[in-house]
Amino acid sequence: xxxxxxxxxxxxxxxxxxxxxxxxxxxxxxxxxxxxxxxxxxxxxxxxxxxxxxxxxxxxxxxxxxxxxxxxxxxxxxxxxxxxxxxxxxxxxxxxxxxxxxxxxxxxxxxxxxxxxxxxxxxxxxxxxxxxxxxxxxxxxxxxxxxxxxxxxxxxxxxxxxxxxxxxxxxxxxxxxxxxxxxxxxxxxxxxxxxxxxxxxxxxxxxxxxxxxxxxxxxxxxxxxxxxxxxxxxxxxxxxxxxxxxxxxxxxxxxxxxxxxxxxxxxxxxxxxxxxxxxxxxxxxxxxxxxxxxxxxxxxxxxxxxxxxxxxxxxxxxxxxxxxxxxxxxxxxxxxxxxxxxxxxxxxxxxxxxxxxxxxxxxxxxxxxxxxxxxxxxxxxxxxxxxxxxxxxxxxxxxxxxxxxxxxxxxxxxxxxxxxxxxxxxxxxxxxxxxxxxxxxxxxxxxxxxx
Ligand code: PEP
Ligand code: CO
Numbered sequence: 001x002x003x004x005x006x007x008x009x010x011x012x013x014x015x016x017x018x019x020x021x022x023x024x025x026x027x028x029x030x031x032x033x034x035x036x037x038x039x040x041x042x043x044x045x046x047x048x049x050x051x052x053x054x055x056x057x058x059x060x061x062x063x064x065x066x067x068x069x070x071x072x073x074x075x076x077x078x079x080x081x082x083x084x085x086x087x088x089x090x091x092x093x094x095x096x097x098x099x100x101x102x103x104x105x106x107x108x109x110x111x112x113x114x115x116x117x118x119x120x121x122x123x124x125x126x127x128x129x130x131x132x133x134x135x136x137x138x139x140x141x142x143x144x145x146x147x148x149x150x151x152x153x154x155x156x157x158x159x160x161x162x163x164x165x166x167x168x169x170x171x172x173x174x175x176x177x178x179x180x181x182x183x184x185x186x187x188x189x190x191x192x193x194x195x196x197x198x199x200x201x202x203x204x205x206x207x208x209x210x211x212x213x214x215x216x217x218x219x220x221x222x223x224x225x226x227x228x229x230x231x232x233x234x235x236x237x238x239x240x241x242x243x244x245x246x247x248x249x250x251x252x253x254x255x256x257x258x259x260x261x262x263x264x265x266x267x268x269x270x271x272x273x274x275x276x277x278x279x280x281x282x283x284x285x286x287x288x289x290x291x292x293x294x295x296x297x298x299x300x301x302x303x304x305x306x307x308x309x310x311x312x313x314x315x316x317x318x319x320x321x322x323x324x325x326x327x328x329x330x331x332x333x334x335x336x337x338x339x340x341x342x343x344x345x346x347x348x349x350x351x352x353x354x355x356x357x358x359x360x361x362x363x364x365x366x367x368x369x370x371x372x373x374x375x376x377x378x379x380x381x382x383x384x385x386x387x388x389x390x391x392x393x394x395x396x397x398x399x400x401x402x403x404x405x406x407x408x409x410x411x412x413x414x415x416x417x418x419x420x421x422x423x424x425x426x427x428x429x430x431x432x433x434x435x436x437x438x439x440x441x442x443x444x445x446x447x448x449x450x451x
Contacts, residue, residue: 005313008286010250010259018243018279020119020272022133022140022152030244033154037248042262043113043164044236046253049289052235052265055107056290057318059350059394064104065448066321066352066395067095068237068266068292069437070111072429073118076138076156076163084170085179086402087112089188090434092180092232093202094441096188100205101445109235111399113167114264116160117241118428119272125150135427139242143427157245164236164263171234180232185209190434192404198412198438237292240267243283250287258288268292271325271357274299276306285311292321292397294354297330301341308347321350323397327358328377332385339389352395353382360429367420369430372410376443383447393451396444400432401425411436 024030058064069091078084087110095106116139124131125145132150135143139160142149174180185206193199217223224230240246240261249263261267267287271294273280284291291311295304304322312319322342326334342349355378359370379396386393406422407430409415424430432440 005286010247012286013243013279013283016277016279016282020241021243022136024152024154026154029154033157034244034248036158037161037245040161042249042251043168044262044265046255046258046260046288049260049265053290053316053318055318056321056350058105059107060317060348062392064107065098065102066107066109066350067091067098068109068111068352068395069094069398069400071115071401072399072431073137073427074112074115075427076159081170083403084167085174086190086434088171088174089190090400090402090437093188093438096185096209097202097205097438097441097445098448100209102448108232109237109266110171111237113171113236114160114164114238117239119241119270139245157242160245168236171236175232175234178230182209182229183213190402193434193438196412196435198435198442201442202438235265237264237266237268239270240280240284241270241273243279246283253288259286261287261289266290266292268294268323270294271296274307276303276310281307281310290319290321292323294323294325295338296358297326297334301337304338305341305345305347308342308349315348317348318350321352323352323354324382325354325357326378328374328381330358331378331381335385336389339385339391343391350394351386351391352397353379353393354397355379356399356429363417363420365417367424369420370408372408372436376440379444380447387451398432398437398440399429400437402434405431405433407431408436412439
């Protein structure tokens with residue numbers, strides 16, 4: 001490609017305003033962490049990011065569907081492989097339900113192996129007259145409300161890199177080493193899911209798939225030679241928020257001379273940091289990775305067009321994924337004008353729906369939650385809007401976990417406000433549990449099979 005503007009380099013963002021950065025107490029500590037990261041190997045390769053752009057290009061052209069899912073915020077305190085494996089299981093299950101219904105490939109991207117940074121609406125948190133830096137995710141500081149825990153600690157940047165490497169290593173082993181083999185489609189149904197109505201519905205699809213595999217084998221097709229049946233392409237992504245970290249992992253591709261942010265395959269710009277002249281847009285416009293951008297209700301269609309043109313001047317399909325997060329009550333009102341404006345400007349994008357962040361509220365008991373019905377309603381509107389405009393509803397962007405948590409209300413098991421305290425473990429936003437995630441996937445599978 002080598003189309004990077006001559007006025008860009010990995011540090012050019014530093015002359016712009018960078019929102020949502022912690023006030024690092026020691027510049028020496030920060031510079032030491034940056035130097036340590038620069039000396040580390042990349043987490044992903046340019047060729048992988050390039051392949052993802054191509055696959056997302058198929059989504060942009062209406063020939064594939066995108067499933068991007070994972071935690072709101074990953075934790076440094078995850079011990080062992082189980083939590084990662086279970087998250088992968090539910091994403092694979094959702095992808096099976098979606099592929100089976102739609103007949104198109106599902107591109108799978110985790111919010112994982114680097115999703116450690118959180119933008120905050122308030123810079124400081126005040127309790128009983130004491131004010132401390134807000135919790136910004138484990139890449140910056142820690143949750144407890146003490147001066148020590150909340151002090152931004154640059155050594156965490158390096159810890160985030162190592163934790164990402166460990167997670168990514170496990171994901172590569174799971175997805176390429178037999179765990180994601182389609183003949184194991186039943187084994188992804190975890191026990192507590194299998195007992196639910198959704199789990200049973202999934203088992204029917206899994207039976208069908210097994211039957212189809214047996215049929216193909218009986219016809220003489222050597223399934224052992226079909227790598228697509230035994231391995232899965234699974235990509236990783238996170239919000240590119242803490243720019244010194246992203247810059248330190250940005251490398252020049254020796255094949256093409258292009259720059260890639262090698263901290264993840266895909267990076268997205270959050271809803272609070274997408275200013276046209278801001279540091280985040282400046283940094284990301286120069287890297288060759290596929291990029292996401294959140295589109296909330298306060299963005300105008302003209303601004304969306306200007307941002308897409310800035311981030312993708314060559315109009316490469318698959319380069320930009322717009323992640324609509326309007327909320328169930330505003331999507332009908334707000335989203336169509338964005339889609340139309342991009343269409344009229346001739347810009348190619350992937351449109352995906354984040355039905356989580358516009359539907360968050362706090363209960364009277366002061367617990368942050370979301371209603372499954374609101375999430376579903378926003379997704380349904382998203383599909384209806386694209387149907388009526390003749391555009392492709394390209395994907396879903398979801399906060400979920402493979403655990404049996406009680407963070408979102410409703411869904412198949414009808415979780416109520418009284419249940420929220422049972423197993424609420426999210427460090428940030430409430431996530432769908434494995435059963436609710438599968439429930440959502442089956443609803444979306446129906447919309448996909450209807451179009
Ligand atoms: C998120 O995806 O966790 C997030 C903070 O979203 P947004 O930028 O859309 O608010
Ligand atoms: Co979130």
